[in-house]
Amino acid sequence: MYFCAMEEWYHYVFLALLGVLVAFINTLAGGGSLLTLPILIFMGLPPSVANGTNRIAILIQGFANIVGYKSKGMQISSRFIWYLSASAIVGTLIGSKLAIEIDERLFNRVLAIVMVVIVTFMVLQPKRSIADIAERLTGKHMIWAVIAFFFIGIYGGFIQAGTGIFILLALSSINKMTLIKSNVIKAVVMTLYTIAALILFGLNGKLDWEIGLTLASGQALGGWITSRWSVNKGDGIVKVLLVIMITIMSIKLWFFN
Template identity: 75%
Template sequence: MEEWYHYVLLALLGLVVGALNTLAAGGSLLTLPILIFIGLPASVANGTNRIAVLTQGIANVAGYKSKGKAIASPFILYLSIIATIGTLIGSKLAIDINETAFNRILAIVMVLIVIVMLVQPRLRIDNFEETITGKRQFWAIVSFFFIGIYGGFIQAGTGIFVLLVLSTINHLTLMKSNVIKAVVMVVYTSAALILFGLNGKLDWEIGLTLASGQTLGGWITSRWSVNKGDGIVKILLIIVVIFMSIKLWFFN
């Protein structure tokens, strides 16, 4: 990026994505392809995107804690550890993959996540009993291992899968699911960031610019509310994601 206003626009994009990630997840569906479109190699864009994901996650956790929403339990520890193991596997795959192949995989994944967002069941969680022990704890841990692999490989849309697992398997409320999502993603994203950094796949200047907006957006939104409607946001996200996936497939 050569002009000063490019950095301003990137920071503003981060602000929007930070709010989106906190409300509904899926912000990396925008940031990752945009980083590729502005000229970063796919693996560098993939690594650089984690800088903002990490700083926003820290801001989210701080925001929840300031509102008395922090959750401390062995369940979060188990999920964080297993997701981190999976993330290291996924990150190594992402670092080694061919750039064109990664772009096309990203295009496919973006379309699939759009489908998930469209058909995602609206469960009335208040009708179920929360369960984070026994078999449901086991299946959540197994699920988070594969979520970790996916998150390490591509990150985009990981939060959506986290919320689906915690709501359908453990019957957690949206608030508790978002708090757990924030904590787990801070832990495993830290590990991914280290691995990408050791392999020279980070652009700190661009990453920190994006992170400045994304962190602020995440902190403000986590303090405001995670229970506001996100319907219109999802519709706009779906339209943009479809356009970007087409561009990634045919013009990479």
């Protein structure tokens, strides 16, 4: 097990406040790990330990998001969610194992292009009729979603940063779900597959619990507050932040590997 004690009291305060900010980003769109991973590495954690430790906070935030959504009457359990979760978990295990064998630079650039294309489609698409926006959760749309979440799981196990963005894009484009409902599913799926990833990192001694739990304290609070707030605000605020985070994520993936 890896441990890196924080020397000053303000380190704890800083990490907790960072967690609140990151939870806001993660809950509404995704990509909060773009902030936490570099900071954890700057604090002295090896990259692999930072990657694992970051998932402690992601897991705790996931539980807080679920509680927040449930308190607002959102459905957090269905056959559709469980199928997607199972697929993502399998992908996560594979992604964690294959991480060192993949050309990360090329992989990231392809993802950057895909993200820009999809978000452009989301922003520029004309208004749809009521028939067009009906959710598609069965048949071929279920199958395509399960396949998509398998690959999202691979990415989540491999890199993690930005996984929430891919989940929102997949659900809104394949299944025609609103961004608010997509965020509910994102919270459940990411919580479940993060458990699998966290076990692998833990077995390999890649976790710093002191730092991880400190960061998690802020993300738990921020996740609970933001999940409840977002239900009232609707899709508008989610779409704005999603476009911003996809732009940042794409630039990072293309230029900074």
